[in-house]
Amino acid sequence: MEFYQDNANLKWIILVVSVVISVSSIYYTNILVNQLKDRERNQVRLFAKALEYTSNDTNSNILFITEEIIYKNNSIPTMLVDEKGDILNYTNVDLDPSWVPIRKDKELKDQLEQMKRTFPPIPILLKDPSTNEVFGKQYVYYKNSFLLTQLIAYPYIQISVIAIFGFISYLAFNYSKTAEQNRVWVGLAKETAHQLGTPLSSLMAWVEVIRDDPQIRGKGIVEELDKDIAKLKIVTERFSSIGSTPVLKSENVHQLVTNVVSYLQPRVSAKINFEVYALSESIQAMVHAPLFEWVIENLCKNAVDAMGSSGTIAIKILRGNERRVFIDISDTGKGIAKSVIPNVFKPGFTTKKRGWGLGLALAKRIIEMYHEGRIFVKFSEENQGTTFRIVLQSA
Ligand SMILES: Nc1ncnc2c1ncn2[C@@H]1O[C@H](COP(=O)(O)OP(=O)(O)OP(=O)(O)O)[C@@H](O)[C@H]1O
Ligand SMILES: [Mg+2]
Structure with missing residues (x-):
């Protein structure tokens, strides 16, 4: 009885611990993801600012710094789009060099749609350097870097791997437990039938010997012994049947x-x-x-x-x-x-x-x-x- 209680409790404990581990893993990765997201957003803002400077300012000192910033972004996919929606430039977008131009265009447009769905764009104001008058706008679209995308998926992959592993171990454990139980059942049953066989045959022979003894005849003893032998035969047959097919x-x-x-x-x-x-x-x-x-x-x-x-x-x-x-x-x-x-x-x-x-x-x-x-x-x-x-x- 206690064994079953303990066993049931153990299952619950394992379940609760796994849920706690999964939830804390997701929670902790979520914190990391949010921090990285903030950082990437700031990086893109800076990137957009740098683009704005390079297109509006001709001061070579600043240009040097801003270009530095622009080239430093080697992980976040971005696209610079004009007011009509045409793609002017892009960074960190994977394109297969073997693709024909139409295929490349399509891929770029798809990626742009994806970015539009992910984050609102950062506008860049185009100004006349002499009058400082705004004469146009461009937009920087972006999406999560590959690293961030991986990090978001990570806890789910981790949990799935653990779950699959747990499930397989459970099946293997159960299978070996059943196989072991089968061996014990069959072995014990066969052994019992075997051990009962010898005294049973000898009992049957003894009954035959005393059946005709005048001192015993008529007292009902042999009849009772016959009944017990019949029952013993049934028991032996039961055990031998359960040990075979x-x-x-x-x-x-x-x-x-x-x-x-x-x-x-x-x-x-x-x-x-x-x-x-x-x-x-x-x-x-x-x-x-x-x-x-x-x-x-x-x-x-x-x-x-x-x-x-x-x-x-x-x-x-x-x-x-x-x-x-x-x-x-x-x-x-x-x-x-x-x-x-x-x-x-x-x-x-x-x-x-x-x-x-x-x-x-x-x-x-x-x-x-x-x-x-x-x-x-x-x-x-x-x-x-x-x-x-x-x-x-x-x-
Ligand atoms: N007809 C029933 N009414 C109430 N409880 C039952 C009944 N049949 C089984 N049980 C419960 O199920 C348990 C397991 O029964 P099972 O026949 O497997 O073992 P057992 O009778 O306790 O021992 P054994 O049969 O090995 O001598 C019993 O101990 C009893 O608590
Ligand atoms: Mg019983």
Whole structure:
């Protein structure tokens, strides 16, 4: 129980930490981006001022300084445009030298449109040097430098890479966990079946020896031993089937369910009432009988545990659409808390003092892996009862 709590908490902690890292990364890069944006804007303003000076002033000293500024801009793409909208000059716009002039023109116009959408232009006033009279205007358009564009995209690329990496690691981890679980299930089951085999054969031989003993005959001992041996055979068969790939056969579901009920009924409190309803007693499904009976037995045992000393276990066998068979097992027990339902099929999850938490994990494995069916909690209300549903393919 604690393991599942811890596991769930760990998931939340990892999620929260990743969100905090992502948000702070975006936030911090945003601050950098804004600072760099301010700096680039000022640089373009200075660049525009320098252009204004060079076109209006003929003082060679200033020209020297302004040209210095103009040539220093080697990262921000800019375009100088006249009042009619024609491009007079441009800097840092990437053009392929192999392009024909029409292609180049088109690219320049596209870039200009992009710049128009990005920032408002900085106007340059053209003045007559002698009278200082404004006789025209030009505009400097610009957009973010490559560095700035990269910096804006950076946190998103970083987060995507981390997310993809996390997702792949999660899949790999899950895959190896499932593979490991499979090996443990199969290995343990095979080993158990194997170990049971030897004493079982020897028991069978001993029963034959004492069967005809006049001192034992007529006391019902051999008959009881036969029953126990039969049960042991079933157990061995269950374990050996789960350790291999069981072959499915068309079986009468009502019959199999009745077998389990007749086995369990005398072994539980007399106040526990079993009821089996079937739409038709001839419903057939593709199942492996020993494993299917094991599932029903596990579900019924859980139902008995949930009810304590008295109650009703109702098993309904129904036909669904698309050639499906439903087996609903309902009890009038204490129910399962909503928060616990997602855990009940996990191996090791139990709320019982003497439980192993394997019954439902095994049932799920048998139904979903070997029968390609489904098993789930169809209904559960605290202190009202629980219904588990098994869905199988009809034969
Ligand atoms: N019919 C039910 N009513 C209420 N709770 C249930 C019912 N069936 C299962 N549960 C809950 O699901 C848990 C897991 O069931 P599962 O059969 O896997 O293990 P277990 O019964 O605890 O132990 P094991 O079956 O290995 O002896 C149970 O401990 C119980 O809390
Ligand atoms: Mg159980």
